[in-house]
Amino acid sequence: MSAPKAPASTAFQQDQFLQVLSRDDAEAAFLAALQPRPLGAEEIALDDLPGRVLAGDIAAPVDAPPFDRAVVDGFALRAADLFEASEVEPVRLRLNPEVIHCGTAPSLSVAPGTATPIATGGPIPRGADAVVMIEHTDPEDDAIAVGRAVSPGSFIAFAGSDIARGQTLLRQGTVIGAREVAMLAAVGLARASVWRKPRVAVISTGDELVPPGQPLRPAGIYDSNGPVIAAALRETGCEAVHLGAIPDDEAKLTAAIADAYAEHDAVILSGGTSKGAGDLTTRVIAGLGAPGIVAHGVALKPGKPLCLAVCAGKPVVVLPGFPTSAMFTFHEMVAPALRMMAGLPPRSTARVSASLPLRLSSELGRTEFAMVALTEGAEGPVAHPVSKGSGAVTAFAQADGFVTVPALADGLPAGTKAEVTLFGPSVAAPRLAVIGSHCVGLDAVVGRLVGQGMMTRILATGSQGGLAALTRRECDIAPIHLLDPASDRYNAPFLADGMRLIPGWRRMQGLVFRPGDPRLEGRSLPEALAALRADPEAIMVNRNQGSGTRVLVDRLLAGTRPVGYWNQPNSHNAVAAAVVQGRADWGMAIRPVAEALGLGFLPVADEHYDFAVWQDPRDAAALAAFEAALSDAVDDLQALGFDPR
Structure with missing residues (x-):
């Protein structure tokens, strides 16, 4: 007699973390089990030395110069x-x-x-x-x-006045650069002994993953973790071997991990099962060797699902599947050990103090890393949070560094002077900081400034967020498209004393829907709204609070709250994608986005997209360059479907 089937609900049961460790306890357990050290030396030629780490001291075999x-x-x-x-x-x-x-x-x-x-x-x-x-x-x-x-x-x-014969020329642990290569060449050395680079296998896991360059199938996502982890490993002094993505199949995962473990000095995986049946990767690595998994679940945000293991002296790590979580946990918990294995010194980090313009909320009990972008405010650097969630990949490109919120704090109040750990050795404040509503037309204008060598930063916060930042003198330009119900005018009524408006362009906002939808196709706006209200199955997708589009939507709805009202993505593209994919039936977006995705479009408002600035700008020359670029971009804006004013 066959065994009874498990209840259907167990198909989505996941193994829970047995014990969530603090960041420090997890790191201590990992390092104690691994005891990382260089893996051995190898001799390589002079041309291949840059970036490598000397495995021993080097004494000069001759004088330099060798004669007077x-x-x-x-x-x-x-x-x-x-x-x-x-x-x-x-x-x-x-x-x-x-x-x-x-x-x-x-x-x-x-x-x-x-x-x-x-x-x-x-x-x-x-x-x-x-x-x-x-x-x-x-x-x-x-x-x-x-x-x-x-x-x-x-x-x-004089002979030996630069380098004397027998003098210690370079010390063990020196990272070779152009200057060190010159010193070695000056005393006739064509080779040097360096620490061997750790060979690290990189495996992405998940049924949904598609290699970059291949067609994106339905419900699939491109594997960004594998390439970015491999790049980070190379920056950490390792030789990365990207083995691609493996589906959530225990037999295939077992074979792939076993082969990677046998042929490499370390294995890094990212992601887990997409079926919700438990983390296959952790079950596989548990049998690779002692002591095995030393931490599974760390009180980090992002990064709680991190799994750290040491199997017979080799690190085996499972990073979270979301890109932001994967990169933070790699740099915070894994990279220091790999640097030791590569013979590299601890990475030096640069920090600056910056004020927080708004409260930065956090989850009590977990150390949180919040990515921020820096602008120059009236009283020094200002740190604007730029996180778009653990699944975002663009936040790293927009951020200058991160703020650490301690595990015992539930957030940092507005105005806090926070220490920002920079992603690079230094940060240069942008000539122009643009905060507010985003539009693809803005990219065309700013692209002209970048082509002139003018550093410009864009942060999309919505029209109202941009005006607030401009009021606090935290940006130079606030793009806005706000309609004042009392005067039926765009933007000008919202300016504070001392501000002025740079005219931008007009763009048509409207309802987007799938072609052929009888509730909207061929109807007038009042008829379409009546049909949507009459259909309880009609699902809308809204926009984020603080955006000019949200103001327009709320005015159109006149206080009603249709199904889907609280679904609030922060871009026109996200609204259109929700409709295309059938997760919603209608929403509000600009015409160029609707046309790009083949959606139906019912015009609602020919809105004005303008730029609020101070009459006494921080950098008058930079603002003048922006206005000139705006004037020069007329053809580009028209090609994108906008009407320059």
């Missing part, structure tokens, strides 16, 4: 002959019948009262103890007249 040489073009002579030389009574020296160039050995000694012509880098001849610059001499047939005295050793680089 001239450092100027002039004449080698005896300093004593010029002891009484002056411009009034110059000393005449007879020229020896040879000229010393680089690479030629002198054949004649410099006797008292004589001098030998010598080029920069030429070996100093016997008898000479100084060089006089050619500019300080006058020719006289087969002699020169010198009108100034020189000291012994003048303009001579």
Whole structure:
């Protein structure tokens, strides 16, 4: 008799984290089990050395320079002959019948009262103890007249004065760059012993993953984790071997992980099952070797699902599937150990203090890393949160660094002076900070500024968020499209004293829907709204609060709350995608987005998209350049479907 089937609900049961560790406890357990150290040395050629780490000290086998040489073009002579030389009574020296160039050995000694012509880098001849610059001499047939005295050793680089034979040239642990290559070449070394790079296998897991470059199938997403983890590994001194994406099949995962483990020094996986039947990857790695999994679940945000294992001395890590979580946990928890295995010193981090314009909420009990972009405010740097969720990949490109919210805090109040850990060694404030409503037309204008070398930052917060940032002097330009119900005018009624409006363009907002929908196709706006209200199955998709489109939607709905009202994505593209994919039946977006996705479009408002600025800008020249770029972009804007004003 066959065993009874499990209830259907267990098909979505997931293994829970047995014990969620703090960040510090998880790191300590991982390092204690791994005890990371360099993996061994290898000798490589000079041309391949940049970026590698020396495995031992290097002593100079020869002097540099290897002989006394001239450092100027002039004449080698005896300093004593010029002891009484002056411009009034110059000393005449007879020229020896040879000229010393680089690479030629002198054949004649410099006797008292004589001098030998010598080029920069030429070996100093016997008898000479100084060089006089050619500019300080006058020719006289087969002699020169010198009108100034020189000291012994003048303009001579003595053998070993730069590098002495036996001197420790470079120390173990030095990261080789162009300067170090020059030092090695100067003493004739063509090879050096460096720590071997850890070979790290990278595997993405999930049925939904599609390799970049391949057609995107329904419900599929491109595998961004694999390439970005491989790139981060190379920045960490490792040799990354990207093995592609493996579906959520236990047999295939077991084989792929076992092969990767056998052939590499470490294995990094990202993601897990998409079926909700438990994390297959953790079950597979648990049997690779002792001590096995040392942490599964870490009190981090983003990054709680992180799994850290050490199997017979090799690190095996399962990073969270979402890109932001994967990168934060890699850099925070995994990269330090890999740097030790590569022989690299701990990574130095640059930090700046910046104020938070708004409260930064956090979940109590988990250390949170909040990505921020920096602008220059009236009282110094301002840190604007840019996180779009753990699944976002663009936030890293927009952010300058991150703010750490401690596990015992539920957030940081507005105005807090927070320490920002920078992603790079430094940060340069943008010439122009643009905060507010986003539009693809804005990208066309700003692209012209970037082409001129003007650094410009765009942060999409919605029209009202942009005006608030402009009021606080945290940005230079606030793109807005706000309709004032009282005056039926766009944008100007919302300006504070001291602000002005730069006219932008007009763009048509309307209801978007799938072609052929009888509730909207061929109807007037009042008829379409009546049909939607009458159909309880009609699902809308709204826009985020603070956006100009949301103001327009709320005015159109006149207080009603249709099904889907609280679904609030923050872009026109997201609204259109929801309709295309059937998750919603209608929403509000601009015409170019609707046309690009083949949606039906019912016009609602010919809105004005303008730019609020201060009359006394922080950088008048940069703002003038923006206005010029706006004027020059007329053709580009028209091609995108906008009506420049």
